[in-house]
Amino acid sequence: xxxxxxxxxxxxxxxxxxxxxxxxxxxxxxxxxxxxxxxxxxxxxxxxxxxxxxxxxxxxxxxxxxxxxxxxxxxxxxxxxxxxxxxxxxxxxxxxxxxxxxxxxxxxxxxxxxxxxxxxxxxxxxxxxxxxxxxxxxxxxxxxxxxxxxxxxxxxxxxxxxxxxxxxxxxxxxxxxxxxxxxxxxxxxxxxxx
Numbered sequence: 001x002x003x004x005x006x007x008x009x010x011x012x013x014x015x016x017x018x019x020x021x022x023x024x025x026x027x028x029x030x031x032x033x034x035x036x037x038x039x040x041x042x043x044x045x046x047x048x049x050x051x052x053x054x055x056x057x058x059x060x061x062x063x064x065x066x067x068x069x070x071x072x073x074x075x076x077x078x079x080x081x082x083x084x085x086x087x088x089x090x091x092x093x094x095x096x097x098x099x100x101x102x103x104x105x106x107x108x109x110x111x112x113x114x115x116x117x118x119x120x121x122x123x124x125x126x127x128x129x130x131x132x133x134x135x136x137x138x139x140x141x142x143x144x145x146x147x148x149x150x151x152x153x154x155x156x157x158x159x160x161x162x163x164x165x166x167x168x169x170x171x172x173x174x175x176x177x178x179x180x181x182x183x184x185x186x187x188x189x190x191x192x193x194x
Contacts, residue, residue, distance in 0.1 A: 042072060042073065043065045043067070043072065043073055045067060046065040046066055046067040046072055046073070047065070047066050047067070048063060048064070048065055048066075049063075049064045049066060050062070050063055050064070050077055051064060052167055053087065053090075053091040053094065054094075054166060054167050055088075055090040055091060055094075055166075056090075056166055057166035057190075058082060058083070059082055059166075059167075060076060060077075060080065060082055060083035060086075060087060060088075060091055061076065061077030061079070061080025061081075061082060061083055062074055062075070062076065062077055062087065062091060062094070063075045063076065063077045063078075064094075064095075070098075070099055071094075071095040071098045071099055072095065073095065074087070074091060074092055074093075074094045074095045075087060075092070076091070106119050106120075106122070107119070107120050107121070107122060107124070107125035108120070109124075109125075109128070133160065133183070136157070136159045136160055137157045137159070137160065137183060137184065139159060140157050140158045140159030140160070141155075141156070141157045141184060142154055142155075142156055142157070142158060143155055155184055156184045156185070156186045157183065157184040157185055157186075158187075160183070160185050160187070161185075161187040161188065162176075162180050162185050162187070162188035162189075163188070163189060163190075164176050164188070164189065164190035165190075168190075173190055176188075176190070
């Protein structure tokens with residue numbers, strides 16, 4: 001094995017630096033040629049919005065790319081503590097729900113005997129829902145029950161079941177529970193349990 005002298009070490013180092021500089025120069029020219037020939041990214045020029053995926057109760061962070069008022073990409077938010085950039089196939093396909101021509105964007109009603117859905121205003125929809133809840137509550141409200149010959153006060157409605165959302169936080173779930181109890185609904189649960 002040849003002995004490494006100071007002079008041979010300096011020659012070897014200089015040759016290595018020259019070779020690295022030459023390789024880097026070739027790499028820069030190759031990248032420039034590739035950039036000139038490459039297609040632009042699908043998300044180029046898109047705005048970014050952040051939110052939560054709504055398919056289940058996990059609460060994954062989602063990064064939504066929007067271009068020309070259309071959602072063009074949904075990806076996992078890389079800085080989100082729950083999913084850390086990962087996203088399941090359902091979350092990735094959320095853009096199809098948003099962009100679908102069959103997406104319902106206003107309330108619809110089907111009148112008795114009709115085979116068609118007709119649009120109504122949001123105010124009319126809220127009034128109909130509130131009226132139906134009130135009617136069902138009054139029809140099925142139980143004030144007392146007989147247990148072993150003793151009348152026990154219960155104040156509950158048996159005709160309504162309520163299922164909570166996967167996108168509400170602890171505080172909203174608390175308000176959801178209080179709202180159901182105020183109506184006398186005891187058949188209720190939250191999607192996070194499922």
